[in-house]
């Protein structure tokens with residue numbers, strides 16, 4: 001194994017969804033700092049373009065590319081991956097990060113809302129894995145990192161579909177990992193399970209409850225007694241994208257200040 005210091009993912013070519021802000025943008029910045037090339041996508045084309053532009057301003061303009069992608073669109077998965085494969089000269093890392101939330105108990109949740117959240121949080125992860133694997137196979141060693149949530153393990157009856165989608169992502173990640181292993185493919189697949197981190201997805205809590213109450217609610221049950229930071233997740237992605245984690249597959253990484261232990 002070659003040991004790298006600052007450039008822990010030098011030579012890696014990473015495709016990241018939902019990279020216009022929040023966790024996705026943070027992991028993109030960190031991977032770029034550690035030598036990876038990036039293809040960043042999001043449904044918000046203008047914002048993901050700005051993320052790539054800022055990375056290129058820091059590291060040189062052949063580090064990050066951006067493109068519009070609705071992860072619910074199967075055809076777009078295929079064309080976006082082909083585009084990335086072309087400009088990056090291969091793909092070695094896929095981060096399925098795009099995700100959305102929805103509030104509703106079993107009876108109040110509308111079927112359309114169920115399908116919308118499942119479409120982004122689960123179906124898209126399946127599509128991403130399915131269409132990226134042939135490319136990852138050509139560019140081993142590879143790593144698939146699926147951003148699930150602590151919600152996969154800790155259920156809140158107001159977040160029915162979010163919980164179900166994230167639990168399914170954990171299971172799907174293991175299927176992908178075992179499928180690659182039985183084919184003797186050097187492509188690993190793991191899921192990451194963050195607790196609350198202040199990004200767009202948790203902003204509604206702050207709008208509804210105000211700063212103090214929201215912080216109290218979101219850190220209740222977190223032994224480390226604070227919200228996570230986007231870089232807390234980005235460092236886990238950096239590790240899983242690098243060859244440092246070459247013996248880790250089908251694992252669930254809990255980035256939750258100890259929350260899932262209590």
Ligand SMILES: NC(=O)c1ccc[n+]([C@@H]2O[C@H](COP(=O)([O-])OP(=O)(O)OC[C@H]3O[C@@H](n4cnc5c(N)ncnc54)[C@H](O)[C@@H]3O)[C@@H](O)[C@H]2O)c1
Pocket residue numbers: 017018019020021022023024041042043044069070071072097098099100120147148149150193194195196197198199200201202
């Ligand atoms: N922030 C948290 O507390 C937290 C905790 C656990 C898990 N997560 C997960 O982390 C991931 C990133 O979320 P975040 O916290 O950075 O939130 P965010 O809202 O800042 O980022 C999500 C990104 O996904 C994009 N997106 C939404 N729908 C899309 C679609 N159909 N196609 C393509 N892109 C789409 C959005 O435009 C946005 O840029 C999500 O999967 C989320 O469920 C977040």
